[in-house]
Amino acid sequence: MKLKLNIWLTLCLFVFSTIFILVVFNITYSSLEEELVLRAKDKLNAVNILKRRLIELHLRDKKQEADHILSNADLHGVNEADLVENLQSISEIKRIELLHEFDPNQVRFVASLDVDSTYYNFLFTSEKRQVRLVFGLQDIQDILLERTGLGVTGESYVVNERHRLMSASLFHPQEYPTNISSPSHGVLSAIGGKEDVTIYTDYRDVGVMGAFRPVDFYGIKMALLTEIDLDELMRPIYSIREKMVIVVGILMAVSLAISVFLGKILSNPIVQLRRVADQLSLGTLPSDIRPSGPVLEMQQITQSMDKLIRSLKQIASFASDIGEGKMESTYVMLSSHDELGKAILQMRDQLVTLNNEKNALELNSKRILIEAQEKDRERISRDLHDGLGALLTTLKLRMEKSGVMDESADIRDLIERTISETRSLARNLMPAVLRDFGLSEALEQLISDIEDSTQIKVLFFNELENSNYKLEKDKQVYIYRVVQEAINNAIKHAQCDEIQLSITVFDDHLALYIKDNGIGFEVGQKDGFTGLGLRNIEERVRLMGGVFYIESEETGTGIEIEIPIS
Template identity: 35%
Template sequence: MNIKRWIIIIINTLNICVVLFLSVTFYKEFSKVLDNRVLLQLNSIKTLKHIQLQKLINSEWQKINTAKTAQYNSPSFILPATKFDKKGIYDVTHLNPTKETSIVFINFIDGVRKIHLLDYNKVKNILLERTGMGVSGESYLVADDFRLRSQSRFYPKKIPYHIKAKTKGVLKGIKGNFNSGIFLDYRNISVYSAYQPINIGNLNWVILSEIDVDEVSKPLIAMRKKLIFITICIIVVSVFLSLFLTKIITQPIIEMKKRLMIMAKGNYNQNFEVNLESSKSLLAKPKEINEMFEALTSLKTALSGAVDFSVEVGNMNLTSDYSPKSTDDLLGKTLLKMREKLIDFRNKEQQLILNNKRLLVVRLEDERKKLARELHDGIGPFLTTLKFYIQNNIEKESHKKEIKSMIDTTIAEVRSMTNALMPSTLEDFGIGPTLKNYVETIQQSVAIKIEFDDASKGNISNELAINLFRIVQELINNTIKHSKANQIKITLSEFENFISLFYFDDGGGFNLEKINLGSGINNIRERVEIFNGTLDLNTENGTTIFEIEIPI
């Protein structure tokens, strides 16, 4: 299906939907207003008749209750004295042989029961008054036995008592509720109804005012026919308008389609301006079309940027910059999330490498500690024993002196190796005294002047202390091996959250860009990284400065 047909279908569908929606909404609102108006009218009629009935019954009761000489209209049937032995108003229709509606007033004068039967015609006259109730409207009474107590205008020859009315309004009214609504009446016909309980004396009745739904719906049906006619007219007009509009819209869209096909093949170098001068388009100034192509140009730029960024991310250049074009740029957000996940993965990988290196260093130090302990506890005592043995068993003094000198040299070498592997003072006295002792030992064998300033407090872990000792060892060894330094300065400072190591020598420095860093400096850098520290190396002005900070 081509775009022209699509536009015709869309425009007409929208028009039809809008017209139908407005028509249905108007019809429903009108119907709702009409329902409310009718129910309000019925409620007013019901209330008026309720007041009239109440006034009638109360006035009759007042007459016989206040005047001792009042004339009583006694019923022709007998009321059992045992059931009606109290003063009040009663519904005795069920006792009347003719089943005519019977309301009696029982009074006691000087101990004698007096019975007065209310004239039913007075009640009937009130209820048969149909002003404002149309052709099918009526008001009627129903007792708690669900039988009518007033004449039905639809069944004038039927005795009310023989007509049962167990409707929704009657059921709710008997329970003491008063309201209005639309439901089936005693004829099983849908009606608008307003109902209210009547509780006077011993009466438990419901008064209802109703009118047929069919009568009220006549103006609605007429209006519905008019709305259908208007809807058909609007649809016909919209079809002709859609044909005209389609002719205006499709020509530039077809032109744009050709250019989009070129874009779909990956050619983003074409000019997106639409030339309609040579065509017979009805659009004099296709501003909107040009704006659409400007949007396509922006899309091309955005896609190119996203592709370039994805290439950088693919090459693990995770520091490359990219900004989404808007808050709705899903592609840009996805690429940024991908970069974040890759950064997180790389950080975890680096952390794993650091943990492995730290574990390797810890195991290496453990092996050194074991080896130092073996040298100290095994070979050391053996050499000492050998020294005493020679001293006590070799008689020739020249041989004894020479052998003792060799053994003393061996003992000193073993102690030096033990101290280099794991100084015993490190666990006993901490990093400060250990470095001081180590510097003093080195100072005895080299001509370089070594100054050590200890400002540590001894609050660091044993692992960190060993690590700092190895770093200083490596730094001093590098200076002795590779520089012509005359002076070394070492400062160890401990702060609240980190410990700082400052190392300086005047051995001439080196060019960081040209020199190939040996394993010594790389070992130092790795040891600093293992403990999440920072290393600042400065080799300018003929000096070498290491500034190391490691968190405690």
């Protein structure tokens, strides 16, 4: 049978608590029953002993009283009439018999029961006479009818050797005692000389607890029984049992409620862990879990699971950073045995290596491409200057000699403009001054051409010409192209009238700063930042191993470049 954990826990707790309650109930009830029976036995036994003593004392008193009268009569020679009169003074005496024919050697005193009636006999024998005294059992009946402490059904009675009652029955008061037969266990045992307190069936066939013992007085043999009905005896314990059953029912209901409550408390952390495990099995990282429940081990398991989730989140975050190309992201290993962390770090290192190789390959490819472009520009510039420029100059000289130039001013202006454009195109492709005199002179020439061709003033601060540092040829070309591109962007887009350009040399790097006073743009959104011009600037700065910064406001745009130098 498959049940939920909280139901299993509830059932187990309820079953165990029920067993415990029932065991306690059974032990308590048995103890109470045993204590009640023991007390009842003690009381019945005490009453039975007391009544036997009273009966024996009563018989002894009767014997002593009669013996005293007979002894005085024998001593003083009292006549029979006076003797009978004196004997009649004894209570409960029913009949006096003076026997004249007797054996003087008989036992001086013999007592007996009249089995067909409720009388007992005393037989006194002396040398002079033999006297039989017949007594009734009224005095003994009074002793037996004293029922203090015996409840409603408790009674004491005596039974003769023929198992006939010798005293009145509590339950059959109108029935003559000897008409009632009582061959019960208590009677048989007492007649046999045994005494005990036990449970048996009385003369009514009703279960009783009775104390019994024999009464033997000079030949009078009776069974004395003191009994009480089991139903009355056990009534208090039955009442207690009914109340205890109610209490047990209440306790079981409370136990069920507590079991349900504890089942939920104990199962909730496990159910929570199962849900977390299910989410982990689906590749989902759940939120942090907090230790719950009163069981220390469950709290420790929850804490361990929470640490696992945090670790997986850390690994997932680290892997996400790597996926986004954030190779500088760090990961702290959980321990020296963190195999997953080791694998992630090794993967990161391999990706960094591959990425560096890729970037180096890209940079090298771009460098080769740009160098090829620059060589082509230099070749084209040289061809324009030495070839087309020389031909145009020769054409102009010949036309001047032939007088054509004097006849047509338009032709002269066209040829001069063509020569000027050819030279300008040659300078833009690769200024000869950069190749012949270096970066500083080339920038000075570039600024001069800009100021001549536009209304923009360029403020140039050049620290390079005062330093002893000599830039490599390729870096001079790259820096020239960067400045050229930045100034052209400002002219085209910034709507400015002033540009600041500065080159500052530091111990480990060269700083290049270009600033205009134009309208600016929103960095990252305008085409000016994502356009070809700025991308070309950024690529050349990367090829030089430098860094590129740009900031733009409504008061203008500034570009700052730092290039490492050795």
